[in-house]
Amino acid sequence: MNYYFSAITSDMTGELVAIAVAREDREYLLCINRSLDRQKLCKANLDLLQRLPLEHDSFLVGKTEYTAPNPCWMPHGAIGPALIRFVGVDEFPVFIGHQCSEAWSSVLKIFGGSYNTPHHFPRYAVDIASIRQFVIDQSDASIAEPEYSRKSHLLEEARDIRNRYLNLKRFSVSKPCSLTPTIS
Secondary structure, eight states: OEEEEEEEEOTTTOOEEEEEEEETTSOEEEEEETTOOGGGOOHHHHHHHTTSOOSEEEEEETTEEEEEEOTTEEOHHHHHHHHHHHHTTOSSOEEEESSOHHHHHHHHHTTTSTTSSOTTSOSSOEEHHHHHHHHHHHHTOOOOOOOOOOOSSHHHHHHHHHHHHHHHHHHHHHTTOOSSOOOO
16 A cells, blocks of 8 residues: 655654655545644744644533543654554555655654664655656656645645655556566
8 A cells, every 4th residue: 555645853863843644545644743842843843843733631510621632642652553553554654755755764764774674664755756757757657747836734734745656656547657667
């Protein structure tokens, strides 16, 4: 199964700030690192954090206001197990992102590095920008696709990557090329 992800990493430490994953079956996961030292984030990271759900949800019951911790916010050590539960028993998960090598290395760090990840997790993520270039190179055609830009919410970004991948897949079916490069 394919998992389309978008992640925010700290520019100063390379630590995972947040990750959103959209699955093919339209289920999704959003994890935000509560253990993060916000003093070590640059202004761009802080701007992105402000577009994520609040750490505590407030709601009214009658005239009384209650706050509850938002389940998306979790300690750094809980993100890995949440991702493992989300993938479940899928033997060959494929993670697809946009220019994602740095973000994927941050995801692998939550497991302690690429050699400590669960045995069925990939060591590398697939880059949608590379797939797009591959399809263009193989079919000698241009693909009308909007330029990539940060969405207002991390989950929207993951869903956008999913839609872009499906668009490329439809294009590659109509033209003589495959999204899976062969190794010779």
